[in-house]
Amino acid sequence: MEWKTRITDMLGCRYPIIEGAYAKQGSWKFAASVAKAGCHGLITATTPGTPAKLRESIKRCREAIEGSGGSFGVNISIGICPEPEKFIEVCIEEKVPLETAVYRPDALAPLIKEGGLLWMHKSARVKDAVHAEHLGADAVIVVGLEGTGFKQAEQMPTMLTTLMAKKMIQVPFVSAGGIGEARGFLGALAMGADGVMMGTAFMATKEFPVNSRAKEAIVKVDPFDLELRHRVIGTVDPKVYEEVLSLRDKVPWELWLSMLERVNLKDPDWKSPPPKWSEAEMIAKLRVVSLAAAFVDSVPTVKDFIDGIIGEAEALIDSYRFLKTR
Numbered sequence: 120m121e122w123k124t125r126i127t128d129m130l131g132c133r134y135p136i137i138e139g140a141y142a143k144q145g146s147w148k149f150a151a152s153v154a155k156a157g158c159h160g161l162i163t164a165t166t167p168g169t170p171a172k173l174r175e176s177i178k179r180c181r182e183a184i185e186g187s188g189g190s191f192g193v194n195i196s197i198g199i200c201p202e203p204e205k206f207i208e209v210c211i212e213e214k215v216p217l218e219t220a221v222y223r224p225d226a227l228a229p230l231i232k233e234g235g236l237l238w239m240h241k242s243a244r245v246k247d248a249v250h251a252e253h254l255g256a257d258a259v260i261v262v263g264l265e266g267t268g269f270k271q272a273e274q275m276p277t278m279l280t281t282l283m284a285k286k287m288i289q290v291p292f293v294s295a296g297g298i299g300e301a302r303g304f305l306g307a308l309a310m311g312a313d314g315v316m317m318g319t320a321f322m323a324t325k326e327f328p329v330n331s332r333a334k335e336a337i338v339k340v341d342p343f344d345l346e347l348r349h350r351v352i353g354t355v356d357p358k359v360y361e362e363v364l365s366l367r368d369k370v371p372w373e374l375w376l377s378m379l380e381r382v383n384l385k386d387p388d389w390k391s392p393p394p395k396w397s398e399a400e401m402i403a404k405l406r407v408v409s410l411a412a413a414f415v416d417s418v419p420t421v422k423d424f425i426d427g428i429i430g431e432a433e434a435l436i437d438s439y440r441f442l443k444t445r
């Protein structure tokens with residue numbers, strides 16, 4: 120069947136599925152694997168790390184996916200990516216869709232809009248997505264509590280987030296947070312989303328650039344592991360939250376942002392310097408994955424993973440006899 124939504128129309132991909140951003144692993148090669156499977160891949164700007172290397176990555180990704188039916192863009196994580204304006208200039212010159220995330224995009228919005236970029240903004244609260252829409256975002260991504268990445272103390276579960284987004288947002292929107300298989304994908308579309316984003320689920324694929332130990336750790340996740348559940352869906356202690364907010368103008372901004380991230384992930388050592396782990400170690404220790412790991416039980420290629428979701432979703436649609444009302 121044809122998976123046509125406002126997001127596939129906007130991005131030019133076959134399936135309404137977008138790759139999550141990954142601070143160190145969001146390479147052009149992995150974005151190309153996702154695009155070649157018919158989805159929208161993302162190069163995370165902090166992965167190539169400099170504007171010149173980002174330009175090179177964009178060119179290589181574009182060549183690699185030609186004629187594949189997929190598409191790709193660039194993620195700029197505000198507060199993590201240094202000098203984001205310089206990376207945005209590259210996107211404008213290369214005419215590549217942009218996804219901003221992590222923090223408020225207000226200061227960058229005029230540059231993005233004047234540059235004529237196709238712009239999506241990702242946020243953890245629907246009210247921030249509404250704000251991005253008012254700033255001129257062409258589409259938004261909302262991440263519910265079940266997801267990982269930069270979390271929010273006021274985040275709501277993915278189902279509620281998706282339904283609220285449907286009610287409050289006019290531009291196309293993408294749902295994320297704990298999605299990693301066909302029913303979650305179809306469910307989000309049924310709730311009104313124009314597409315889904317998957318972060319954790321894509322990490323357990325053959326092409327994802329971390330070692331097999333990290334991928335095996337995701338396969339072995341016990342979704343009932345209390346520590347993981349607490350980190351991902353537990354609520355933030357209001358006193359700790361107040362304490363980190365009170366530090367906002369007292370420590371360098373980047374340090375404050377990483378403290379806030381650790382508080383939101385319920386890291387009891389959030390005041391100590393962050394451990395010097397590689398991202399693969401972080402994954403192996405399950406410090407960053409979401410509960411989408413509950414659905415991971417093998418490490419397929421990206422294409423097999425996506426074909427599996429689409430095939431199962433189509434079979435499900437066919438099996439629902441109540442869909443045929445006449």
Ligand SMILES: Cc1cc2nc3c(=O)[nH]c(=O)nc-3n(C[C@H](O)[C@H](O)[C@H](O)COP(=O)(O)O)c2cc1C
Nearest residue numbers: 139140141142220266267268296297317318319409
């Ligand atoms: C290892 C890892 C690194 C991530 N790094 C970033 C990042 O640098 N910028 C960003 O916007 N989101 C980042 N995210 C969040 C994802 O892009 C996505 O929003 C999230 O994974 C969606 O939830 P899910 O994992 O349940 O699918 C990261 C997620 C993971 C698992």
